[in-house]
Amino acid sequence: MTDATSRRLATAAVGLVLLASAVLAACAGGSSDGASDEITTTAPSTxxxxxxxxxxxxxxxxxxxxxxxxxxxxxxxxxxxxxxxxxxxxxxxxxxxxxxxxxxxxxxxxxxxxxxxxxxxxxxxxxxxxxxxxxxxxxxxxxxxxxxxxxx
Ligand SMILES: [Cu+2]
Missing domain, CATH: 2.60.40.420 (Cupredoxins -  blue copper proteins)
Structure with missing residues (x-):
């Protein structure tokens, strides 16, 4: 493996990690929104x-x-x-x-x-x-x- 190739692979890996954490953050944000909706749902807000x-x-x-x-x-x-x-x-x-x-x-x-x-x-x-x-x-x-x- 040349230095250039390993550098490219390392860059790709970092990119994947960033992408994965962005997806996770998006999911977490979505589900926590849903949960807070449920918690704040009381009679008047129906x-x-x-x-x-x-x-x-x-x-x-x-x-x-x-x-x-x-x-x-x-x-x-x-x-x-x-x-x-x-x-x-x-x-x-x-x-x-x-x-x-x-x-x-x-x-x-x-x-x-x-x-x-x-x-x-x-x-x-x-x-x-x-x-x-x-x-x-x-x-x-x-x-x-x-x-x-x-x-x-
Ligand atoms: Cu009717």
Missing amino acids: VPTVPDSEYEDLTASSEVTIEAVDNTYRPQYATIRRGTTVTFVNDGRTEHNVIPTEPGQFEPIEAAQFAPDQSATRTFDEVGLVPYYCSLHGTATKGMVGGLRVVD
Whole structure:
């Protein structure tokens, strides 16, 4: 083996080591990100973050209607004034329900009372975000989800 060849081999070996450690670092970074996501996942952070622009402004009305169709809420997101009465109407052809993502924010509207053409009314007196979902066609984070932003 000439000096030149061994030097080239040594350089190649160093390169491989650097490459391998870069890959390892990338993997470690990825998996630690995943782990920290799991650790920080608590009830409030399961609520999807929706940009303000997604909320339809219904603050001019003291009574608003949210339709449940197959399989979304319409409007999906709405801004309402505190004290607004919201009528949820099932305009679909199948059963739906309206379940608060954060239990206790309002009385759930169960499927048994929310068949096609049925409606249920809830009044929202507290300022804040009120996310909800249909447990028949979604989960708290995806599928048939919606929400109200209650403002003063
Ligand atoms: Cu549904």
